[in-house]
Amino acid sequence: MEDIEELDRYISTYVQNSEKIKYKGYESSPGIVYEVQSNLIEAVRQRLREINYEAPIELLKDLFIYHCEESAKVWGCYKHLGEIGQALIEKSKTIHVIDYLIHSQDYFDCMIASGQVQWEEALVVEIRDYLEELQITETDEKIIAAINFGLNRRFGLHHINNPKIKKYLNKPIKRRLRKK
Secondary structure (H helix, E strand, C coil): CCCHHHHHHHHHCCCCCCCCCCCEEEECCCCEEEECCHHHHHHHHHHHHHCCCCCCHHHHHHHHHHHHHHHHHHCCCCCCHHHHHHHHHHHHCCCCHHHHHHHHCCCHHHHHHHCCCCECHHHHHHHHHHHHHHHHHCCCHHHHHHHHHHHHHHCCHHHECCHHHHHHHHCCCCCCCCCC
C-alpha cells in the first residue's frame, strides 16, 4: 500500500467492518501479544492526516473504535486519536456521537487522547441538545453513562473553539466576601 493512488482508492472505497483495519493477535504464555498490520494502518493514518481526514465516515468510525478497543491490549494509545474523533463527530454530527462517547472511555489513555479537541460552538449546542433529549428516554446504563460523560466532559464549554469563552474560562474566579 505504499502507492498513494492505491491508498487513496482504499480510503475512498472503504467498506464498513473491513477486516483490514483490525488487529490479528495471538496469545503468548505471559499475556497477550498482538501483531498489527502496521504498514496498512500507519499508511492510512498518515494519509488521513495529510488529507485533513477527508474520508468516509465509516473509515473514521472504524479507525477510532479500533484504536480505542485495542489500546488496552497494547498499553498505549495513538497520539492523534483526538483528531480522528473530532473528524468523525464533525462529519457525522449526532449519528455516531454515542459510539464516540462509549469508546472514548475504553481505556484511560483513550479518554485523555480523544479529549484533545476543539469543537465549534454550533456543533456543541447541536450535540448537547441531542444528548439531553436522549437522556430523557434512554434506559441502557452504558448509554446513560456515555451521555453523562458527553454532557459533563466532552461537549462542555471548555471544548468550544471560541476565544471569548476561552478568555472567560481562563479568568480567576473572584469571590465577594460579605461584610458582617
